[in-house]
């Protein structure tokens with residue numbers, strides 16, 4: 001058997017189209033343009049590429065895009081002052097502070113200083129608590145993108161066994177909450193999990209989010225399972241060039257899985273599309289407008 005490839009790149013394009021048509025409408029009917037501010041501290045080249053493509057896609061869907069690039073030595077006070085300014089700027093509906101931050105900055109403190117209503121990453125403790133209790137919140141972009149693909153492929157997720165490998169605040173934990181919200185039986189596995197292969201073999205849905213290149217082999221996967229690969233790892237090939245691989249060994253896993261997301265072209269593009277969706281959602285909520293359908297959890 002050969003797995004169906006879930007085309008995240010194509011799916012992300014449909015999400016962006018939905019966002020764009022909704023943005024066009026609220027600009028016309030309500031005279032409001034959603035605005036996203038991205039804050040980047042330091043010069044990490046990979047982050048810069050990522051920030052640039054976010055800015056480009058933000059403009060393509062008709063939203064306002066603002067980038068703040070601060071140097072690596074920026075003080076916590078200066079960063080907090082910028083966030084305060086963005087919190088109070090009515091033309092900005094979403095604020096994203098690119099992580100990781102340089103070590104001298106307290107990440108939790110910085111994230112929790114963002115207005116929760118503008119926290120399009122969904123990392124603020126208020127949003128984490130709202131999601132955990134099933135209340136309306138901003139939902140982290142990567143898990144939201146994974147959920148959209150899973151719902152699209154399965155229809156209902158109710159009663160399915162889901163195993164999330166990885167327990168990060170950014171992906172693993174919120175992913176587990178979303179799957180639970182859709183009535184999956186959820187296991188969160190991690191580096192200390194006993195008999196990880198056995199645990200993963202029970203899964204109808206596997207979400208791999210550990211950040212270790214190709215660590216999940218095909219013989220861990222139950223025949224016909226759906227595999228969502230969140231990993232984006234740049235590795236060196238034999239010829240010295242680099243390539244992107246996921247946390248899943250695509251070659252062996254795609255022989256047994258029922259469906260699988262590729263890397264690149266799977267979860268990554270969905271993450272950015274969901275950032276745009278979250279910015280639109282935040283803008284609608286801030287202005288008492290109807291929220292777009294199918295773009296939230």
Ligand SMILES: Nc1nc(=O)c2c([nH]1)NC[C@@H]1CN(c3ccc(C(=O)N[C@@H](CCC(=O)O)C(=O)O)cc3)C=[N+]21
Pocket residue numbers: 050096097098099100121141232244263264265266267268269270271272
């Ligand atoms: N506050 C915060 N929020 C984030 O969401 C966040 C962050 N910080 N820090 C960095 C990571 C990384 N990230 C990616 C999103 C999409 C792709 C993506 O679209 N990747 C393409 C490949 C791009 C390539 O070729 O390099 C793909 O998977 O097809 C990659 C990386 C979001 N992050």
